Amino acid sequence: MLKPEMEDGQASLTDPQFRADVLSGLERRPRAIPARWFYDRRGSELFEDITRLPEYYPTRTETGILRDIAADLAARVPEGSALVEFGSGSSTKTPLVIDAVRPSAYVPIDISGDFLRDSARDLSARYPELFVLPFEADFTRTLTLPRTTEASPKLGFFPGSTIGNLIPLAAVDLLRAMRGSLGEGAHLLIGMDRIKDQAVLERAYDDEAGVTAAFNCNLLARINRELDGNIPLDAFRHRAIWNDDRARVEMHLEATKDAAFTVEGRPFTIAAGETIHTENSHKYGPRDARILLRAGGWTPVAEWTDPDGLFAVILAEA
Numbered sequence: 001m002l003k004p005e006m007e008d009g010q011a012s013l014t015d016p017q018f019r020a021d022v023l024s025g026l027e028r029r030p031r032a033i034p035a036r037w038f039y040d041r042r043g044s045e046l047f048e049d050i051t052r053l054p055e056y057y058p059t060r061t062e063t064g065i066l067r068d069i070a071a072d073l074a075a076r077v078p079e080g081s082a083l084v085e086f087g088s089g090s091s092t093k094t095p096l097v098i099d100a101v102r103p104s105a106y107v108p109i110d111i112s113g114d115f116l117r118d119s120a121r122d123l124s125a126r127y128p129e130l131f132v133l134p135f136e137a138d139f140t141r142t143l144t145l146p147r148t149t150e151a152s153p154k155l156g157f158f159p160g161s162t163i164g165n166l167i168p169l170a171a172v173d174l175l176r177a178m179r180g181s182l183g184e185g186a187h188l189l190i191g192m193d194r195i196k197d198q199a200v201l202e203r204a205y206d207d208e209a210g211v212t213a214a215f216n217c218n219l220l221a222r223i224n225r226e227l228d229g230n231i232p233l234d235a236f237r238h239r240a241i242w243n244d245d246r247a248r249v250e251m252h253l254e255a256t257k258d259a260a261f262t263v264e265g266r267p268f269t270i271a272a273g274e275t276i277h278t279e280n281s282h283k284y285g286p287r288d289a290r291i292l293l294r295a296g297g298w299t300p301v302a303e304w305t306d307p308d309g310l311f312a313v314i315l316a317e318a
């Protein structure tokens, strides 16, 4: 069963927030555009390709962990829980949790309506008995979940180490918002990528086939498409750098030559060697992860990793 639940009736024309973030991000020093804007149609496709790259270990590792912990998870999460996924459901991870905990309802929450509806349809086709309630909303705010799920215990699901995109300040705010949305007594199943060898990390974000480079550069193409820009794509190259002090992989678009362009009629210049910072992917050691969760109002109750300790899946309670 598929029931659309719209927060506001916006079509997928150019998001005014995209415009504001790009223009202010190009004006600011250092230049920076939030990573959430990677995910237009093309960007979402490219990200799917990234998840299958040999160098990109997180998806395959997390999927393996979720497969292994099904019984353990079923024993720890109340029966008849409503599964609330933050970010559009990936085609492979969500079924693993659904098969494990047999939820009464599935509520995928995403700001991108298109991708949300696709994944909701897929899931609904695969589980005809499951109540699927796609919810188009910004989950960084405390949300009122569909009334149908009011009486059910909540299991939040935030896989993929998406939390790593946020600086710790914002990550804690998000965890607290999730706690507010899910309520007292809820569980949260969250994936966090671990700190590891620098070369392994940098390769995961700068693959041989150049898919991550294309993913990063698509942001410029999107700006040109949606914001009437004329950014010369051949004047930029993809960079992935481990920032050890802040325990994160940073992605940048580095100008390889001086360039001048306009976006929505506004002029910008960038000198060779300067960058636009496009993504942070924070990594957390075992204690770091638990402290972050506690700071966000969650008590870790179980934790699982792969044999190499590359990635962690943590179950926490509100």
Ligand code: AVJ
Pocket: 050, 058, 160, 161, 162, 164, 165, 204, 205, 212, 279, 280, 281
């Ligand atoms: C979707 C944010 C978890 O940080 O690993 C992958 C995004 N960027 N390759 C990550 C991403 C470049 C990914 N997250």
